[in-house]
């Protein structure tokens with residue numbers, strides 16, 4: 001049986017369709033079993049199967065889909081907090097520009113100096129389409145400067161206040177990369193995050209990044225962890241993923 005005839009057979013079993021469900025069950029190869037049921041039990045079986053199909057689709061939505069390089073980008077970086085020590089308050093923010101929810105559990109955070117950490121969340125760690133996820137070295141809001149941390153990269157080490165790299169890998173494939181230089185091209189802030197200014201700029205180009213100077217969080221440092229960058233220009237950042245999806 002081809003996949004399309006299988007799907008057509010499933011569709012014809014949906015409640016309310018004007019189908020010959022006996023024919024559909026023949027396609028599915030279960031007519032003998034099915035016909036041995038009385039009409040009431042047939043209806044129950046149909047409802048169970050429909051519920052299972054719906055549950056599978058929802059599971060696919062919740063756990064995310066396969067990602068391509070560039071679908072998840074690094075959108076904002078607090079490499080040098082001022083309100084708290086760097087050991088307590090460094091973070092960076094991911095942004096999903098794709099039209100799929102993306103599960104980054106099992107991905108690797110790396111730099112070019114040998115820092116590596118495999119994300120192990122114990123469950124899917126989803127960057128929602130058009131949404132954000134914040135990774136940091138401390139998820140205690142009383143000591144991390146007062147931001148909400150979605151995932152702690154324990155043991156990964158520091159974000160250099162000068163030059164450094166943030167790399168995301170999936171199964172050895174580089175999915176995102178940031179090489180910042182601590183000036184002259186990139187911002188070199190203290191107590192302010194570095195933030196991408198958004199499309200049409202390139203997130204890997206330091207001249208498209210600025211210091212966050214508008215929004216303060218928690219203990220007073222400047223940044224927008226988990227939300228649109230206030231410096232994002234042009235297209236409103238949170239809608240960019242949808243616009244990109246519409247043009248595919």
Ligand SMILES: [Ca+2]
Pocket residue numbers: 079080081086090158159160161
């Ligand atoms: Ca630092």
Ligand SMILES: [Ca+2]
Pocket residue numbers: 080081082084085086
């Ligand atoms: Ca600092």
Ligand SMILES: [Ca+2]
Pocket residue numbers: 111113115157158159160164165
């Ligand atoms: Ca580093």
Ligand SMILES: [Ca+2]
Pocket residue numbers: 075076093223224225226227228229
């Ligand atoms: Ca942000």
